[in-house]
Amino acid sequence: MTEPLLDIRDLHVTYRTLGGSVPAVRGVSLSIQPGESVGVAGESGCGKSTVASTILRLQPRTAKVEGEVHVLGKDVVRMRWGRLRVLRWAEASMIFQGALHSLNPVQRIGDQIAEPMRLHDATVGKVAAARRVGELLEQVGLSAARARSYPHQLSGGQKQRVMIAMALACNPSLVVADEPTTALDVMVQAQVLDVMTGLVRELGIGLLLISHDLSVLSSTCDRVAVMYAGRVVESANAGRIFDDPQHPYSAALAAAFPRVGDPKSRYSPAGLAGDPPDPQRLPTGCTFHPRCHWAIEDCSRIDPRLEPAGTDRTDRMVACIRAGETVGEAT
Amino acid sequence: MSRLLSTRSLQVTFVGARGRRDAKAVDGVDIDIGEGEILALVGESGCGKTTLARTMLGLERPSAGLVSYGGQPLRYSVRALRAYRRRVQLILQDPTGALNPRQTVYESVAEGLRIHRLVERARKAGQRSSETELVARALGRAGLRPPERFFLSYPHELSGGQRQRVVIAGALALEPEVLVADEPVSSLDASIRGEILALLLRLREELGLSVLVVTHDLGLAWNIADRIAVMYLGRIVEVGSTEEVLGAPQHPYTRALLSVVPEMDQLAPIVLRGETPDPARIPSGCRFHPRCPALLDGTAAAAGISADCVGKALPVLAAEAGHAVACWLHPVEPTVAAGTAEVDQSETATRPAVPFSG
Numbered sequence: 001m002t003e004p005l006l007d008i009r010d011l012h013v014t015y016r017t018l019g020g021s022v023p024a025v026r027g028v029s030l031s032i033q034p035g036e037s038v039g040v041a042g043e044s045g046c047g048k049s050t051v052a053s054t055i056l057r058l059q060p061r062t063a064k065v066e067g068e069v070h071v072l073g074k075d076v077v078r079m080r081w082g083r084l085r086v087l088r089w090a091e092a093s094m095i096f097q098g099a100l101h102s103l104n105p106v107q108r109i110g111d112q113i114a115e116p117m118r119l120h121d122a123t124v125g126k127v128a129a130a131r132r133v134g135e136l137l138e139q140v141g142l143s144a145a146r147a148r149s150y151p152h153q154l155s156g157g158q159k160q161r162v163m164i165a166m167a168l169a170c171n172p173s174l175v176v177a178d179e180p181t182t183a184l185d186v187m188v189q190a191q192v193l194d195v196m197t198g199l200v201r202e203l204g205i206g207l208l209l210i211s212h213d214l215s216v217l218s219s220t221c222d223r224v225a226v227m228y229a230g231r232v233v234e235s236a237n238a239g240r241i242f243d244d245p246q247h248p249y250s251a252a253l254a255a256a257f258p259r260v261g262d263p264k265s266r267y268s269p270a271g272l273a274g275d276p277p278d279p280q281r282l283p284t285g286c287t288f289h290p291r292c293h294w295a296i297e298d299c300s301r302i303d304p305r306l307e308p309a310g311t312d313r314t315d316r317m318v319a320c321i322r323a324g325e326t327v328g329e330a331t
Numbered sequence: 332m333s334r335l336l337s338t339r340s341l342q343v344t345f346v347g348a349r350g351r352r353d354a355k356a357v358d359g360v361d362i363d364i365g366e367g368e369i370l371a372l373v374g375e376s377g378c379g380k381t382t383l384a385r386t387m388l389g390l391e392r393p394s395a396g397l398v399s400y401g402g403q404p405l406r407y408s409v410r411a412l413r414a415y416r417r418r419v420q421l422i423l424q425d426p427t428g429a430l431n432p433r434q435t436v437y438e439s440v441a442e443g444l445r446i447h448r449l450v451e452r453a454r455k456a457g458q459r460s461s462e463t464e465l466v467a468r469a470l471g472r473a474g475l476r477p478p479e480r481f482f483l484s485y486p487h488e489l490s491g492g493q494r495q496r497v498v499i500a501g502a503l504a505l506e507p508e509v510l511v512a513d514e515p516v517s518s519l520d521a522s523i524r525g526e527i528l529a530l531l532l533r534l535r536e537e538l539g540l541s542v543l544v545v546t547h548d549l550g551l552a553w554n555i556a557d558r559i560a561v562m563y564l565g566r567i568v569e570v571g572s573t574e575e576v577l578g579a580p581q582h583p584y585t586r587a588l589l590s591v592v593p594e595m596d597q598l599a600p601i602v603l604r605g606e607t608p609d610p611a612r613i614p615s616g617c618r619f620h621p622r623c624p625a626l627l628d629g630t631a632a633a634a635g636i637s638a639d640c641v642g643k644a645l646p647v648l649a650a651e652a653g654h655a656v657a658c659w660l661h662p663v664e665p666t667v668a669a670g671t672a673e674v675d676q677s678e679t680a681t682r683p684a685v686p687f688s689g
Contacts, residue, residue, distance in 0.1 A: 043520045043521070043522055044491070044520055155377075156376065185375050185376050185547035186375070186547050186548070186549070186588060186591050186592060187375050187587070187588065187591055187602070187603055188375070188376075189591070190591035190600060190602045191602055191604075194602055212520055212521050213521060213593070214521065215550075215592075215593035215594045216593050218593070219593040219594075220593075242594075252522055253521050253522065255525070256521035256522060256524050256525050257521065257550050257593070257594055258550045258553055258554055258594070259550075259594045260549050260550055260553040260577050260589065260592055260594065261553070261577060261578060262553075265553065265554060266553065266554070266573075267532060267554070267555065268529075268554070269524070269525040269526075269528035269529050269532070269551075269554040269555060270525045271522060271523065271524065271525025271526035271527075271528070271529055272522035272523075272525070272526070273526065275490040275492070275493075
């Protein structure tokens with residue numbers, strides 16, 4: 001087994017706020033091998049974006065990080081600043097959620113893509129940088145001539161591809177994408193996801209894809225972890241988690257995106273009542289039990305651990321005391 | 332089902348600035364929404380679906396054609412529009428942006444009542460309902476119970492789903508007959524999405540509301556819509572019952588849209604190149620032909636119609652047609668009666684991948 005590109009071990013992140021400390025991530029472990037894409041799913045506030053931000057150590061100063069985050073074998077949490085600057089962009093890069101607004105409106109996109117290259121390697125000349133920008137644009141399905149465009153001349157999907165090209169500029173081994181297609185519509189989303197999966201396949205990079213849309217993750221990633229209230233509640237092979245979820249929360253997320261043509265979901269949209277818990281006042285026992293249709297008395301007392309479960313025990317982990325029963329079928 | 336809100340030969344053109352060409356955002360649309368019907372208007376960004384919805388709300392004026400409500404053409408005087416907007420209410424995509432952050436829930440919902448003087452009107456009509464009662468009733472209908480608990484809350488104290496319910500309550504307070512919802516759940520979390528869609532279904536059931544839901548999400552349409560109209564570059568290209576359009580899609584564009592829904596992994600994805608073209612430069616012939624997979628893979632040539640695809644404009648689909656398609660591969664049959672293209676239910680359930688030759 002090769003060394004993983006990303007190896008997160010027992011990560012805890014706590015935000016210090018005026019109202020006290022808020023535990024956003026409460027013990028998450030995750031790893032990505034070269035050429036592998038891993039998805040993280042969950043509602044807003046479940047801590048998925050916080051996990052992503054610790055990989056490049058982009059979390060705000062108010063955050064206290066415990067645990068280990070290894071990128072290419074090096075611990076990011078305790079890394080010196082100088083080393084961190086080398087890591088960012090060149091070894092691991094990020095595609096942000098609000099990508100459509102993160103381009104500089106008054107700079108040509110070619111110059112914006114070339115910027116990280118020139119910052120990381122002073123020997124890259126203008127001509128070489130321009131050639132590489134052209135290559136990158138073609139890699140993401142835009143013509144090299146687009147380098148001379150300004151962001152306002154591009155559509156939403158094209159801007160998102162520019163962001164991907166920028167993330168690839170310094171040949172990183174790991175790319176973290178936080179909701180990269182949320183603002184795009186289905187056809188453009190399909191185009192952008194095609195580009196990303198193609199890059200994982202061809203360049204052998206590792207991809208961490210974060211989304212609230214389990215259906216997107218299951219069709220793009222190899223493995224998916226579902227997070228709830230700062231913890232992973234289920235992780236499994238991507239297709240299986242959508243088709244055969246074992247944790248009741250994963251089942252609810254999967255059911256939220258109906259299969260078109262499935263008579264069960266016709267005129268009966270599936271939702272999950274209630275709201276995610278306040279991280280400062282987490283329920284006792286399993287944090288999901290107040291919203292769970294399957295909760296029994298023990299659920300409010302026992303905090304379940306992430307354990308192998310289901311028929312595919314080798315690559316499926318579930319944190320639910322009723323995981324052995326056929327929970328998924330209820331929804 | 333009698334028709335409530337309809338458009339005929341509707342066109343909306345935005346005049347190009349500084350010598351640019353005019354953009355034909357809506358370029359000939361005939362569509363009907365029946366009483367108590369949920370119609371989904373589906374298409375990519377830039378296809379004109381939001382402009383069509385805004386025109387049906389009276390927020391844009393048609394350049395040609397007309398919008399009619401209850402059989403009467405829509406009039407654009409201030410007074411007529413105010414009365415109309417009480418009956419046809421808009422629900423926006425982003426509830427956080429739609430609510431005033433410094434207004435309490437009560438104020439947000441009561442604002443519409445005050446603008447339309449509904450309390451005074453009710454009193455004149457002999458009903459004695461106070462503003463508080465009307466606000467509470469609207470909040471309750473939108474699923475915020477007990478309503479009194481939410482009166483003094485500010486938007487930042489509510490979850491995303493609750494905020495969207497407040498927006499819906501604001502619309503319901505005016506006792507509308509039609510809701511126009513523009514991507515009502517796309518900015519909400521997956522878990523909340525189903526709850527809001529279930530609310531729309533319940534409102535139709537309990538209050539007999541008609542709903543026009545504008546979306547690019549075919550799963551949403553499958554969840555709640557009775558009928559679907561697929562829009563491409565200002566025109567409806569396929570219309571029919573949800574079972575027909577999603578169960579046996581005929582237009583190559585509808586098929587492509589359906590194939591890229593992430594849940595549809597049994598279909599080979601047909602990822603179209605490029606994006607919806609510029610409404611200022613609508614292609615000749617069939618407006619979809621530059622991106623049409625059936626033209627690219629030779630299906631159209633085999634059927635001997637590729638010259639038509641490129642050169643011959645398609646007629647506007649009639650609102651009365653049942654399942655209708657604007658595509659030269661599917662010559663327009665005189666299908667006037669609804670439900671002529673009956674779909675076998677068992678086939679709908681299993682959804683075989685349909686080849687292009689259809």
